[in-house]
Amino acid sequence: MAIKTPITVAYGDGIGPEIMQATMKLLDAAQAQVAPEIIEVGEKIYLSGNTTGIPDKAWESIKRTKVLLKSPITTPQGGGYKSLNVTMRKTLGLFANVRPCVSYAPFVSSNFSNIDLVIVRENEEDLYSGIEHRGTEEVYQCLKIVTRPGCERIIQYAFEYARKFNRKKVTCLSKDNIMKMTDGLFHRVFNEIAAQYPDIQNEHLIVDIGTALIASNPERFDVIVTLNLYGDIISDVAAQVAGSVGLAGSANIGNQVAMFEAIHGSAPDIAGKDIANPSGLMHAAIQMLVHINQPEIATLIENAWLKTLEDGIHTGDIYSPEHSKKKVGTREFADAVIARLGQLPSHFKAAHYKPGAYAKIECYGAQPKAESRKELVGVDVFLDNPQDLTAQELSGKIAGLGGPMSLIVITSRGLKIWPDSSIETPYLRHCCCRFQSSRDIKQLQAVSHSDIINLLARMNEIGLDTIKTENLYTFDGELGYTLAQGQ
Amino acid sequence: MAIKTPITVAYGDGIGPEIMQATMKLLDAAQAQVAPEIIEVGEKIYLSGNTTGIPDKAWESIKRTKVLLKSPITTPQGGGYKSLNVTMRKTLGLFANVRPCVSYAPFVSSNFSNIDLVIVRENEEDLYSGIEHRGTEEVYQCLKIVTRPGCERIIQYAFEYARKFNRKKVTCLSKDNIMKMTDGLFHRVFNEIAAQYPDIQNEHLIVDIGTALIASNPERFDVIVTLNLYGDIISDVAAQVAGSVGLAGSANIGNQVAMFEAIHGSAPDIAGKDIANPSGLMHAAIQMLVHINQPEIATLIENAWLKTLEDGIHTGDIYSPEHSKKKVGTREFADAVIARLGQLPSHFKAAHYKPGAYAKIECYGAQPKAESRKELVGVDVFLDNPQDLTAQELSGKIAGLGGPMSLIVITSRGLKIWPDSSIETPYLRHCCCRFQSSRDIKQLQAVSHSDIINLLARMNEIGLDTIKTENLYTFDGELGYTLAQGQ
DSSP states (O other), rough: OOOOEEEEEOOTTTTTTHHHHHHHHHHHHHOEEEEEEEEOOSSSHHEEEEEEEEOOHHHHHHHHHHHEEEEOOOOOTTOOOHHHHHHHHHHHOOEEEEEEOOOOOTTTTOOEEEEEEEEEOOOOGGGGGGOEEEEEEEEEEEEEEEEHHHHHHHHHHHHHHHTTTTTOOOEEEOOTOOOTHHHHHHHHHHHHHHOOOTSSSEEEEEHHHHHOOOOOOOOOOOOEEEEEHHHHHHHHHHHHHOOOOOOOOEEEEOOEEEEEEEEEEEOGOOOOOSOOOOOHHHHOOOOOOHTTTTHHHHHHHHHHHHHHHHHTTEGGOOOOOTTSSEEEEEHHHHHHHHHHHOOOOOOOOOOOOOOTOOOOOOOSSSOOOOOEEEEEEEEEEEEOOOOOOHHHHHEEEEHOOOTTTTEEEEEEEEEESSSSSOOOOOOEEEEEEEESOOOOOTSOOOOOOHHHHHHHHHHHHHHEEEEEEEEEEEEOOOOOOOOTTTO | OOOOEEEEEEEOOOTTTHHHHHHHHHHHHHTOOEEEEEEOHHHHHHTTOOOOOOOHHHHHHHHHOOOEEOOOOOOOTTTTTTOHHHHHHHHTTTEEEEEEEEEEEEEEEESSHHHHEEEEEEOOOGGGGEEEEEEESSEEEEEEEEEEHHHHHHHHHHHHHHHHHOOOOOEOOOOOOOOTTTHHHHHHHHHHHHHHTTSSEEEEEEEEHHHHHHHHOOOOSEEEEEEEHHHHHHHHHHHHHOOOOOOOOOEEESOOOOEEEEESSSOGTTTSSOOTTTHHHHHHHHHHHHTTOOHHHHHHHHHHHHHHHHTTEEGGGGGGGOOOOOEOOHHHHHHHHHHTTTTOSSOOOOOOOOOOOOOOOOOSSSOOOOOOOOEEEEEEEEEEEETOHHHHHHHHHGGGGTTOOEEEEETTEEEEESSSSSOOOOSSSSHHHHEESOOOTTSOOOOHHHHHHHHHHHHHHOOEEEEHHOOOOEETTEEEEOBBBOO
16 A cells, blocks of 8 residues: 555634535545645634634644645634645745646636636746835835846746646746736746756746737636736636636745645635535645645546536536536535545546656746846935925936936826926926936946935935835846836 | 817938828818928938937927927838937936737637726836846846836826716726835825726736736726736737737826827838738827817827728738728828718717817826825845855855844745755745844834944955845834745
8 A cells, every 4th residue: 555645634613514524535536545634724823813814733734734725714704814835835835836727618707618728827026025105295116126036936937837837838928018027027037947948948928918818718728827816817717707706726836835725715704604615625726636645546536526517416606507416515516526436527628647757846037047137226215205396307316316316207107307308297296316427328337325315314314215226237247227207 | 170180290200201191191081170380200310320219309399399209210220320219218208108908809800809907007117217227247137217207197197088088987906915115106086086086996816816807808898007028928929819919099197298109010011011000009199189188189190091991991911801891001091081070980889079078187196195294124135146155154254244234034035045944945046135224024123324434435445346235124113125935
């Protein structure tokens, strides 16, 4: 007998316990070689005063087994409770959200019968770092952060996934026509890594058009890799047009730990009624079995599930007089799947996860490259300008304060308002004053941090409220910042 | 005879001239009371060395007439050419992108026959300010900027639009569960302004679910108002599921100037062949006629266009054997619409823009409120940490440098890495060191700009590369910044 793989299991809140019982019963019947450790996370833990919702004992189990199968949980309203998923993602470095999306028409209503795509979403960066600042009465800011290792890791993961799962194409979505540096980096790294996988097709789409195509023509996609926010949006779009929001599982993958869950929530309104559909968690369990290298069991369960669907044994959420034969509850649905273990679907293509094909995918990004020569060449100083000094007045006050740096341009919301601005009613409250060591970006000289500190001190002396700074660097002579619109 | 309204007209590039000729012929036949001034913008101007694509003479005309009807233009590849649309939007303060989206099934293929929604997209702020910085070898950043007047203006516009055009509901999309300050502001202002329009229903949806609903259930929407990036994505999704990418017009509205155009591009591959569909520009012209208060002419043209579509007179892009009677070119299509001026559609609901209802919508946001009491209470100093000093080492070096401020937390990509971090392999290259006047956010005292400058000077003395700062403020005692994940 095989040695059982320890896994950590969280029964969750709302409908969580019911669907987990159904799923565990199925795993057991299919003879999955797993040794579950049960942890308690979620609502009870939050309400006991632990704002993370996850006690030390639970952490220990997860870190030991490195595999978590998790039911949905309920985060109580208010009170500074932190999202358990965000905490786990960040703390455990679960950099990849992997979400297969399949349509099951005609048994589950969808305009598309052949959706079979996988979204690989970057999980740690982008605007979701939640770094926000209010610099003036009226102006709020959020930082979008994108790193090269972050891009390398997720994109490498997408291509490795495509190769292992015999997928043909990876599509990258970004908005690099507008965000030339951040999204530009993502696209550039995509091109670099795609070149290492000549057996996999690749393409890049601008995210607006890409999202529209996922909505209107989802069958054209295979693997999609994208940044965090876009991935969030397209995951919902794809699940919705496939009709599979209630049926889909999702994996959050790190190089050490992986977490598997349904994509739906804890639905407290129907909890305890034995009517919830356990399919989302069952699909998560299938992903988990593949991950822990039990592909035969995954195949067995997925085919039995497909056969159950085809046979019209449906929970209420997908019941239709036309395509259903019997409306069942959570337990009866699980029993129906168990009764079909060993059977194959006839309408749908049978699943077949090849033995030995899914050694865990670990991605550490490219080897560090030679560092560029980094040179400080100026600074953007942002001002709160509550008296609405005109850009002309401002420039008069500060143009002489830069020491070795000259005032090059003043902008507002990225738009040049000095010099030579043709804007009739510029927004003056929040200004960015760009000082560079030379007006000509081809003649930039190094300046020092002291030069910037001196500038800030002089601006402070004349009573200006400098609210933030962004140093301006070149890397191997290339600008590390965008030019202002109109600069 | 009415006095003709001067308008500025740009024939554009690619298919631009053909579709504009067709549209102008239609306006003429419908006796639109307009006096066109022709300007040249776009490819030729770019290639003559003007990187904005728009010469002074064109600016003068636009600023005089305050109305621009514009064909698509071609921006040459490379060479630092700036997007003409972005320049015009920003320079002229065109804060609202207004994009009606209608389905014309069965004549134009769509899964939905009753889409009739209008997207009101904020046009000047958000990540599209294009303010990007590279602070380290590996880390790139883009600023998302959201202002209260920007939110007020666009949301007020959406409600004014809804009222004037007899719309019933305004839906707001944001991601304020993650971006509590920036998107939170948008949502808060939405609630404030919605309360002033009790005759209009209102709702808020998280943008991922909202976008999924636009893809799967677009008929539930009426007016949608959202931030720039989300608006960009959902505009494409809505047009695509409606099947009307080639047929739709769009308005860019400022308090002074408004620009009207088709949503499609210049399609140089089919230029000069008399096969392009002029419908998108015709719809833009209809929007323009409503804007300049010629609603009768707008009604006349829209009904003739609908009748032409119903009669199966179709250009090649929407031709289908099932629903088309005749395949026509650009000119013949325009003639067919002209021949139907005065007729009403029978399948589609006839348009009826009420006379006198559409006085130009001007939105200046709410009156300035009493300013909050703003207090400087600390600073986030971001470091490039190329030697990967551990958070523990870093804290040892800098904890004593804050003067009246204490080192509270060190974060990386928004995640706490000091103190008490449970992260096993934190990303150290790009760190944020938060100094506050007190550990307890309820006990924060004011610090001075000099305190921050002194801290920067001391960090510089020990050789740290401080790459950016974000001052920490309170406003009337409320935090003007988010707490770090784990703080």
